[in-house]
Amino acid sequence: MTRETLLNIVLFAILPATALVAFALDEPFIITLATKAAILALAGVGLNIALGLGGLVSLGHAAFFGLGGYAMGILASHAQSYTPLMETPFLIEGTKSMLVIWGVAIVTSALAALAIGALSLRTTGVYFIMITLAFGQMLYYFAISWPAYGGEDGLSIYVRNEFPGLNTLDPIQFFAIAFGILAIVLFGAGRLAKARFGLALSAARQNAERVETVGLTPFRLRLVAFVISGAVTGLAGALFADLNRFVSPTMFSWHTSGEIMVFVILGGVGRLFGPVAGAALYILLEHTLGGLSEFWHVYLGLLLLLVVLFARGGLIGTIAGREVAHD
Amino acid sequence: MTDPLLKLSHLNKSFGALKATDDVSLTLMPGEIHALIGPNGAGKSTLIKQIAGGLRSDSGTVEFAGRDVTALGTVPRARAGLGRTFQISSLAMEYTVLQNTVLGALGHDGGVMRFFRPVMKDRRLVDRGMAALERVGLTDQAAKRTADLSHGQRRLLEVAVALTLEPKVFLMDEPMAGLGASGSKRLTGFLDALRVQAPILLVEHDMDAVFALADRISVLVYGRVIATGTADEIKRDPTVREAYLGAEDAA
Numbered sequence: 001m002t003r004e005t006l007l008n009i010v011l012f013a014i015l016p017a018t019a020l021v022a023f024a025l026d027e028p029f030i031i032t033l034a035t036k037a038a039i040l041a042l043a044g045v046g047l048n049i050a051l052g053l054g055g056l057v058s059l060g061h062a063a064f065f066g067l068g069g070y071a072m073g074i075l076a077s078h079a080q081s082y083t084p085l086m087e088t089p090f091l092i093e094g095t096k097s098m099l100v101i102w103g104v105a106i107v108t109s110a111l112a113a114l115a116i117g118a119l120s121l122r123t124t125g126v127y128f129i130m131i132t133l134a135f136g137q138m139l140y141y142f143a144i145s146w147p148a149y150g151g152e153d154g155l156s157i158y159v160r161n162e163f164p165g166l167n168t169l170d171p172i173q174f175f176a177i178a179f180g181i182l183a184i185v186l187f188g189a190g191r192l193a194k195a196r197f198g199l200a201l202s203a204a205r206q207n208a209e210r211v212e213t214v215g216l217t218p219f220r221l222r223l224v225a226f227v228i229s230g231a232v233t234g235l236a237g238a239l240f241a242d243l244n245r246f247v248s249p250t251m252f253s254w255h256t257s258g259e260i261m262v263f264v265i266l267g268g269v270g271r272l273f274g275p276v277a278g279a280a281l282y283i284l285l286e287h288t289l290g291g292l293s294e295f296w297h298v299y300l301g302l303l304l305l306l307v308v309l310f311a312r313g314g315l316i317g318t319i320a321g322r323e324v325a326h327d
Numbered sequence: 328m329t330d331p332l333l334k335l336s337h338l339n340k341s342f343g344a345l346k347a348t349d350d351v352s353l354t355l356m357p358g359e360i361h362a363l364i365g366p367n368g369a370g371k372s373t374l375i376k377q378i379a380g381g382l383r384s385d386s387g388t389v390e391f392a393g394r395d396v397t398a399l400g401t402v403p404r405a406r407a408g409l410g411r412t413f414q415i416s417s418l419a420m421e422y423t424v425l426q427n428t429v430l431g432a433l434g435h436d437g438g439v440m441r442f443f444r445p446v447m448k449d450r451r452l453v454d455r456g457m458a459a460l461e462r463v464g465l466t467d468q469a470a471k472r473t474a475d476l477s478h479g480q481r482r483l484l485e486v487a488v489a490l491t492l493e494p495k496v497f498l499m500d501e502p503m504a505g506l507g508a509s510g511s512k513r514l515t516g517f518l519d520a521l522r523v524q525a526p527i528l529l530v531e532h533d534m535d536a537v538f539a540l541a542d543r544i545s546v547l548v549y550g551r552v553i554a555t556g557t558a559d560e561i562k563r564d565p566t567v568r569e570a571y572l573g574a575e576d577a578a
Binding site: 188191192194195196197198199200202203206207209210211212213214215216217221224 | 379381400401402403405406411413417418419420421422426427429430431433434435437438439440441442443444445446447449488491492
């Protein structure tokens, strides 16, 4: 077993261990923190598919996070007010079912990623960063100025949505849902990275010319990666909104995009468990340092600087070393 | 008379006032090695890009296996069976040596939109990648990171990746560059046998290799083909001696 595998197992166990200890000690707030870390890690796993594997520095992943959040907010708000979303040409009702909401969140953000990716992936480097940022900000201002769903104030949902067989209002049960999804997506992302698609996508990041010369199109690989990436981050957005029972345009803001990217960079770009390590560390810092000072972001910034300057592989790279090659 | 596999007709390319490719026509016949030589700045690299699809020609046509591919880009030309190696090694440096050849096998196989089964456990692709490594003598390096290879080994890996594509035509841009005398000799022997599998359009500075291998040689000077012929014809050609070989003798 490699050091990274061992580290991954530890990282994988940290969140449920924290949640279970907190459950035993009757500390629901800690469970909620662990849930938040799991959901933000999920958003990071999504971004990591584009950023780590594909080398696509998207500063617009808040767009998908927000779309997932609003998918939840809009469907649930209609359900709680018993008003349909639309009646003509056919009737669409709101829903409180998490499974339906997740499906809508995934499809919506995947479609948005398809549109945004099809346009922005024609550019590279700093232009790509700027275009993805611009799309994110477009949705942000759209959400602010759209009064039907709360505008700047956002939308509150009174009761958490429903999952068959579970009481979602119980923190530990909601944690189980969020962590279960994270586990499934991590498994899928790990398989994807080692599959044919992952090999070609990562090669396109290292050397696009090489990929073209063997007869594969980097653009198509990147677009598909961007869509998968957006869909995962969108799913995380729906869960995040459900955790808070609240959505607001902040989910769309570029700060959110930046934070998701920070999780990935802190943990280790392109490492499967990088976002898990990054998000857990972020929540830990926010909770501990945030208690000491309002300006805890200064320390986060300092840490980020150190990681970028001295630990290019992030937390995982520092502990486990360079990624070992094929197996 | 068999038809040429690759046929360039009146290709032109200008960069501003500079004519990098000036009315170039040449053919590559099945089973032959056609060497393209010329002094630095003669436009060899430009021509290679025009053939591979990375650079659009101003006018003229590129026909490949009887099909006009002038309007096509790099990817469809590669899919049509054009196996290119680069002057400066162009590989996925973070990958192992084997992963690079498996990538080539994957390109040849198609079906890249598969997300679940580990590619390095795909026997067919791995076998094909290993077979290519064995042919160029890199089997022992298979698990090494490509970035850790020596310059010469990278050159061989370039050739190995091209082999996995099972191309109809090889387009090789200075495969001997930096190989050293013994490496160069080994690769010369290898290419000599390779022409049976598919013809090679060979751009090369190593004159020993060119004269040993080439069935025909075309000499490119200032973007123009000033002569095409067998090694003996080229050696005797007075314009070539003046423009190219003479310059080298003097130096």
